[in-house]
Amino acid sequence: MQEKKPENIDDILLEKIINTAYGDASIFVRIEVLWKASKNKKVKAILDEYKETAGAVHNINKNDLPDHVIENVKNETDQFTLRGKTSSKLSLLYTAYTNKKLIPVAALGMLLISIVSFLIFKEPVQHSKYTKADIELAQKQAIESLEIVAKVLQNTELKLDYEISDKVSKQLNKGLSVVNDYVTGG
Numbered sequence: 001m002q003e004k005k006p007e008n009i010d011d012i013l014l015e016k017i018i019n020t021a022y023g024d025a026s027i028f029v030r031i032e033v034l035w036k037a038s039k040n041k042k043v044k045a046i047l048d049e050y051k052e053t054a055g056a057v058h059n060i061n062k063n064d065l066p067d068h069v070i071e072n073v074k075n076e077t078d079q080f081t082l083r084g085k086t087s088s089k090l091s092l093l094y095t096a097y098t099n100k101k102l103i104p105v106a107a108l109g110m111l112l113i114s115i116v117s118f119l120i121f122k123e124p125v126q127h128s129k130y131t132k133a134d135i136e137l138a139q140k141q142a143i144e145s146l147e148i149v150a151k152v153l154q155n156t157e158l159k160l161d162y163e164i165s166d167k168v169s170k171q172l173n174k175g176l177s178v179v180n181d182y183v184t185g186g
Contacts, residue, residue, distance in 0.1 A: 008042065017043065021050030022057075 019025035037044040
């Protein structure tokens with residue numbers, strides 16, 4: 001049966017209208033179509049017509065259909081051939097891929113499993129509890145170690161001052177006087 005395309009409605013918008021009517025559209029597409037339907041009477045009429053058809057299709061009872069129709073649908077959807085061989089695994093993957101409700105449910109399941117496993121297997125953080133005596137002892141030891149470092153630095157400073165003033169500056173003065181004598185010609 002050939003569909004009759006309404007005037008001034010492009011194929012993309014028509015597909016969005018059909019998907020919205022059958023409940024297969026994303027929330028953004030639904031909002032877009034409903035907004036366009038509120039602005040354009042033709043879009044509203046097409047949307048209402050497809051919603052009515054979708055409601056009738058969704059209300060078809062399996063028991064009301066003839067057996068040959070059910071058998072044909074089952075044969076068409078259950079068996080997919082891959083290079084001449086029937087593969088039920090491929091049909092399962094195809095069904096999982098095309099079923100729009102199965103993918104979000106699987107993703108939500110994986111998310112819930114990961115959150116629950118994180119909460120179960122998470123190791124608790126060990127919080128150390130220090131007494132007041134422990135804190136005072138640590139503070140005393142820190143002060144003592146800083147005093148030792150200060151003494152070492154003071155001794156080093158005195159030793160460097162002595163070596164620089166005595167040994168280095170005397171040698172430096174001798175060298176500078178030799179250079180001065182040489183430059184002045186004396």
